[in-house]
Amino acid sequence: MPTLIIVGAQWGDEGKGKVVDHFAAHADMVARYQGGNNAGHTLVVDGERTVVHLIPAGVLHPGTTCVLGNGVVIDPRVLCEEIEGLQARGYLTDPTQLRIDERAHVILPVHCMLDQAREKSLGERAIGTTGRGIGPCYEDKAARRGVRMVDMLDPRYFRDSVHKILSERGPLLRLYGEEPPTIDAICDEYAVYADRLRPYVTDATIVVSEHIAAGKRILFEGAQAAMLDLDHGTYPFVTSSNTVAGVVGSGAGVAPKHVGRVLGIAKSYTTRVGAGPFPTELEDDVGAKLRHVGGEFGATTGRPRRCGWFDAVVVRQAARLSGLSGLAITKLDVLSGIDPLKIAIAYDWDGQRFDRVPASVPALTQSRPVYEELEGWSEDLRGVRRFEDLPATARTYISRIEQLTGTPVTLISVGAEREETILLRDPFLL
Numbered sequence: 001m002p003t004l005i006i007v008g009a010q011w012g013d014e015g016k017g018k019v020v021d022h023f024a025a026h027a028d029m030v031a032r033y034q035g036g037n038n039a040g041h042t043l044v045v046d047g048e049r050t051v052v053h054l055i056p057a058g059v060l061h062p063g064t065t066c067v068l069g070n071g072v073v074i075d076p077r078v079l080c081e082e083i084e085g086l087q088a089r090g091y092l093t094d095p096t097q098l099r100i101d102e103r104a105h106v107i108l109p110v111h112c113m114l115d116q117a118r119e120k121s122l123g124e125r126a127i128g129t130t131g132r133g134i135g136p137c138y139e140d141k142a143a144r145r146g147v148r149m150v151d152m153l154d155p156r157y158f159r160d161s162v163h164k165i166l167s168e169r170g171p172l173l174r175l176y177g178e179e180p181p182t183i184d185a186i187c188d189e190y191a192v193y194a195d196r197l198r199p200y201v202t203d204a205t206i207v208v209s210e211h212i213a214a215g216k217r218i219l220f221e222g223a224q225a226a227m228l229d230l231d232h233g234t235y236p237f238v239t240s241s242n243t244v245a246g247v248v249g250s251g252a253g254v255a256p257k258h259v260g261r262v263l264g265i266a267k268s269y270t271t272r273v274g275a276g277p278f279p280t281e282l283e284d285d286v287g288a289k290l291r292h293v294g295g296e297f298g299a300t301t302g303r304p305r306r307c308g309w310f311d312a313v314v315v316r317q318a319a320r321l322s323g324l325s326g327l328a329i330t331k332l333d334v335l336s337g338i339d340p341l342k343i344a345i346a347y348d349w350d351g352q353r354f355d356r357v358p359a360s361v362p363a364l365t366q367s368r369p370v371y372e373e374l375e376g377w378s379e380d381l382r383g384v385r386r387f388e389d390l391p392a393t394a395r396t397y398i399s400r401i402e403q404l405t406g407t408p409v410t411l412i413s414v415g416a417e418r419e420e421t422i423l424l425r426d427p428f429l430l
């Protein structure tokens with residue numbers, strides 16, 4: 001089965017963009033199926049850095065069709081800017097390279113305003129969202145008053161839909177002390193986006209199923225990660241979509257029989273951006289070193305990422321929830337010079353041992369990681385291309401991750417560049 005789902009196995013920013021770009025060279029299609037421009041996926045090719053928030057990370061390969069599935073929420077202003085930015089650099093010159101599903105929901109300015117106003121009013125209790133309107137847009141989708149791409153292309157229907165949203169959301173925004181934009185302002189602005197995006201909008205589920213029927217290679221690019229999943233993550237400190245691999249079914253219109261292999265991406269340590277429990281967080285010099293050496297600042301908001309040790313409890317849970325057939329371990333180069341290294345193998349909560357992530361926020365917040373220590377290494381790993389050329393201690397570190405998560409490591413990333421990669425097994429063939 002030539003499909004591969006790529007999902008984050010921690011709290012996001014694991015390096016999904018780099019891994020998708022790496023495999024996209026051998027893929028006919030890359031499709032996103034959930035999330036929106038809360039994602040920031042970084043690709044580095046020959047020293048040139050590209051950050052994509054909506055467009056799939058396969059876009060640098062001209063022969064790879066990029067799909068935004070129905071489960072994605074789209075801010076058309078951001079999408080237009082992203083398309084223009086890529087085109088200015090010689091990418092995405094063929095409009096048929098990008099297909100946008102007509103049923104994908106549209107983010108309106110009121111969604112962003114509401115997201116930011118709520119966060120501000122929560123103060124210390126804020127979730128630390130990206131402020132991109134993701135939550136309010138998914139809320140309107142579930143409330144059956146959302147606007148979809150196909151609706152945006154029909155001016156009269158769009159105006160009626162915006163009216164419905166403004167009548168619900170306007171009074172709420174005013175309670176927060178914000179004045180919503182007028183219906184005319186929104187309709188005028190979005191008419192420009194509609195004209196710009198019209199050539200890309202189609203029933204993308206048909207495009208995807210035709211690729212599947214033809215036996216083409218498809219990568220499904222997840223955004224966010226298991227611990228940010230609306231159901232399975234550290235609720236309420238999560239995003240507003242499901243992020244586990246099963247969501248490809250609803251978010252891209254793909255039947256379960258067509259998907260099999262799932263590659264989970266995990267950093268060789270852990271990071272989290274935004275609030276919420278994080279058992280292995282390091283607020284000491286090691287944490288600061290990881291942030292500095294790993295360049296741990298958000299690709300979307302620029303916020304410093306919280307850093308900590310690798311948490312095998314979290315990744316094991318992600319492996320179970322998404323049925324990971326393989327793991328890609330990224331940023332192994334960042335651990336050089338840290339000795340000893342620690343991996344959380346379980347949690348201790350009030351004398352009880354947990355081998356899984358507890359659902360209760362107080363239990364997870366009070367959980368203390370049970371650590372195992374491993375010997376570090378000092379060599380620079382960025383030039384290594386074969387597993388056997390890694391220092392013995394780095395090989396042991398990877399083997400221990402495999403044992404603790406029950407998942408084979410199929411790829412190791414030792415630098416941000418596309419080529420700085422050690423491929424152990426072809427994940428399409430697992």
Ligand code: GDP
Nearest residue numbers: 013014015016017041042299331413414415416
């Ligand atoms: P994503 O959201 O999962 O795609 O990840 P982000 O792009 O938000 O964050 C990952 C960051 O790590 C980016 O700046 C990447 O360029 C960088 N990166 C990815 N893999 C590696 C690696 O193996 N080593 C180093 N040093 N940086 C990496």
Ligand code: IMO
Nearest residue numbers: 012013038039040128129130223224239273274
């Ligand atoms: P990628 O795809 C890391 C986090 C936010 C916040 C919570 C809710 O680049 O890995 P939201 O704006 O979604 O309502 O915010 O989720 N978050 C991410 N953290 N990487 C991401 O995406 C994220 N997308 C959302 O920081 O804690």
Ligand code: MG
Nearest residue numbers: 013040041299
């Ligand atoms: Mg990111």
